Amino acid sequence: MMMMNSLYANTLNEMEKLWKRRRTKGSLLLTLLVPAAAAMLLSALQTNAGVLGSLGSSLPLMMLSLFTFAPLPVVLFMAAADSFSGEAAARTIKLVLVRPIARTKVFASKVLAIAVYVAVLLAALWIASVISGLFVPKANVAGSLLESAIAYTAAFVPMMAVGLMAVFVAQCFSNTTGAMTLSLLIYAAAKLLPFVLPQVSVWSVFSYTDWHVLWIGNAVSAVKLLSSFFLLLAYCIMAYTAGWIVFDRKQW
Amino acid sequence: MKQVAKLYNNGRGVRNVSFDVAQGDIFGLIGPNGAGKTTLLKMLTGLMRPDRGTIHIFGHSVTERFEQAMERVGCIVETADAYDYMSAYDNLKLSARFYPDLPRSRIGQALEQVGLAQYANERVGGYSLGMKQRLALASALLSNPRMVVLDEPTNGLDIEGMVDIRNTIRRLAQEHEITFLISSHMIHDLSLIANRVGIMNKGSLIRLGEANEWLRDGMTLEQYVVTHLQASKEADDDDE
Numbered sequence: 001m002m003m004m005n006s007l008y009a010n011t012l013n014e015m016e017k018l019w020k021r022r023r024t025k026g027s028l029l030l031t032l033l034v035p036a037a038a039a040m041l042l043s044a045l046q047t048n049a050g051v052l053g054s055l056g057s058s059l060p061l062m063m064l065s066l067f068t069f070a071p072l073p074v075v076l077f078m079a080a081a082d083s084f085s086g087e088a089a090a091r092t093i094k095l096v097l098v099r100p101i102a103r104t105k106v107f108a109s110k111v112l113a114i115a116v117y118v119a120v121l122l123a124a125l126w127i128a129s130v131i132s133g134l135f136v137p138k139a140n141v142a143g144s145l146l147e148s149a150i151a152y153t154a155a156f157v158p159m160m161a162v163g164l165m166a167v168f169v170a171q172c173f174s175n176t177t178g179a180m181t182l183s184l185l186i187y188a189a190a191k192l193l194p195f196v197l198p199q200v201s202v203w204s205v206f207s208y209t210d211w212h213v214l215w216i217g218n219a220v221s222a223v224k225l226l227s228s229f230f231l232l233l234a235y236c237i238m239a240y241t242a243g244w245i246v247f248d249r250k251q252w
Numbered sequence: 253m254k255q256v257a258k259l260y261n262n263g264r265g266v267r268n269v270s271f272d273v274a275q276g277d278i279f280g281l282i283g284p285n286g287a288g289k290t291t292l293l294k295m296l297t298g299l300m301r302p303d304r305g306t307i308h309i310f311g312h313s314v315t316e317r318f319e320q321a322m323e324r325v326g327c328i329v330e331t332a333d334a335y336d337y338m339s340a341y342d343n344l345k346l347s348a349r350f351y352p353d354l355p356r357s358r359i360g361q362a363l364e365q366v367g368l369a370q371y372a373n374e375r376v377g378g379y380s381l382g383m384k385q386r387l388a389l390a391s392a393l394l395s396n397p398r399m400v401v402l403d404e405p406t407n408g409l410d411i412e413g414m415v416d417i418r419n420t421i422r423r424l425a426q427e428h429e430i431t432f433l434i435s436s437h438m439i440h441d442l443s444l445i446a447n448r449v450g451i452m453n454k455g456s457l458i459r460l461g462e463a464n465e466w467l468r469d470g471m472t473l474e475q476y477v478v479t480h481l482q483a484s485k486e487a488d489d490d491d492e
């Protein structure tokens with residue numbers, strides 16, 4: 001009972017710490033405001049050009065593609081850096097480590113809190129996009145509700161893989177800036193590398209940030225979806241294990 | 253604690269330290285800077301792993317059954333840190349979640365115990381060093397622990413704060429049989445509350461003494477510590 005409780009207790013704690021940071025609230029606000037601003041822009045353009053009704057219908061998917069390309073990964077880099085390197089720099093990590101909770105669970109609870117954060121951000125973006133889309137004239141957002149819900153659910157997997165990569169990087173630093181900078185550099189390099197070496201994109205986890213696109217319509221076979229899912233899962237497992245090993249061996 | 257050792261690359265650390273602390277003891281760990289006191293406390297509280305040796309708290313191994321070992325232990329190790337962007341109340345709320353049987357009212361009591369009740373809802377970022385030290389003490393005492401490990405608990409406190417903490421420690425040890433393991437360079441503070449002391453030098457525990465030992469010899473604790481440190485230094489010189 002005590003064992004299970006400590007994991008649950010620290011997951012709640014990590015979520016509370018995450019929520020009480022200003023940048024978490026800022027990120028959530030941005031997630032809610034950008035779709036509204038995009039809907040206003042589309043409405044204004046449609047009034048002038050009169051041909052943008054179908055774009056309004058795909059507002060949730062447009063927003064998902066935009067956010068999974070850069071804003072969401074950056075927000076995840078910040079969350080991972082704050083949760084691990086930031087706490088090491090502020091020495092507050094010790095407040096948790098001297099409590100009756102095993103290190104394995106401390107690490108797991110921090111990752112769980114990041115997972116919840118990803119889910120909340122995706123859910124907030126979907127809700128904000130759907131509601132904003134309703135206000136775009138001639139847009140039929142309700143008609144593509146199921147499709148967008150599937151895409152948003154699918155997007156959780158690559159975002160979690162990116163988040164776990166950031167968690168692993170954060171283990172190598174004892175300050176937030178270092179962890180953030182290296183995560184951003186790796187991400188930028190991984191996004192640019194396929195332009196030089198196209199074959200890299202098949203294996204790079206960062207090439208799958210738009211994985212949700214594969215789930216829309218019937219263009220991609222189930223086998224392809226399954227193989228790419230297992231690739232992302234393998235990245236998640238490797239990043240989690242590597243991060244945990246480094247975290248568990250640290251001396252504070 | 254049996255034959256515990258932890259060596260850093262620079263040759264410093266802790267070498268083969270063994271001692272027991274009985275229930276209700278106020279055990280003072282004394283020694284010059286770099287003697288290995290904080291390393292020892294870090295190993296005791298799981299922040300560091302010993303290279304060798306075993307540490308048990310209430311019968312549970314710290315390295316093998318950490319959760320059980322730390323269930324009734326409160327501590328401040330090295331510095332009194334807290335989440336600056338949260339209030340004192342919220343800081344303690346985070347700690348309280350690890351103890352499911354702890355009533356929520358205990359948070360207010362702990363803050364009152366250290367004189368921070370009126371600042372409970374202020375952000376810790378605005379606290380003075382002394383207030384942070386008091387908050388850390390409240391956090392250590394929050395779970396009604398059977399053992400409290402304190403590393404330099406009077407750091408940053410004014411005279412009134414030091415007296416308060418001394419009295420709190422003495423009262424808790426007497427009334428609730430709480431065991432205290434305190435590392436401090438404030439020998440005078442320890443002499444007023446400790447019933448046992450361990451003197452550390454260069455990573456080794458050079459002396460374990462009872463309060464009646466130095467009192468019997470007509471010494472103050474300070475004289476007792478200096479005598480043993482001097483003897484240790486002379487023994488080292490002879491070896492060289």
